[in-house]
Amino acid sequence: QEQLVESGGGLVQAGGSLSLSCKALGNFFSIIHNMAWYRQAPGKQREFVAKITRRGVSSYATSVMGRFTVSRDNRQNMMFLQMNSLKPEDTAVYYCYVEGDYPDGEGDVESADAWGQGTQVTVSP
Secondary structure: OOOEEEEOOEEEEOOOOEEEEEEEOOOOOOEEEEEEEEEEOOOOOOEEEEEEOOOOOEEEOOOOOOOEEEEEEOOOOEEEEEEOOOOHHHOEEEEEEEEEEEEOOOOOEEEEEEEOOOEEEEEEO
């Protein structure tokens, strides 16, 4: 299974900025298609934040549109999330999620996904 490592979380005041990174460390996937960020606040369900395709087409949750920017580096198997104008309601654990293909060892390709361990983002009022 692919190992994803997020970094860049921390504590920031409202109105501030943070930048998150996600890196796929292993060689499990032969190709990574979609990469996305999700977040989970205490007592709430995990929710979608942003997604970017391999070709760079991005989409965002309404709550972060205009404030967050997702990007990726396909050669480095990395994804980034630039978060500006942060609000206390952005406080959550942020998770990296990827979808990709891997060789099954029998000449075929299978699809799979993977989650990172999460990084805490805390926005104080």
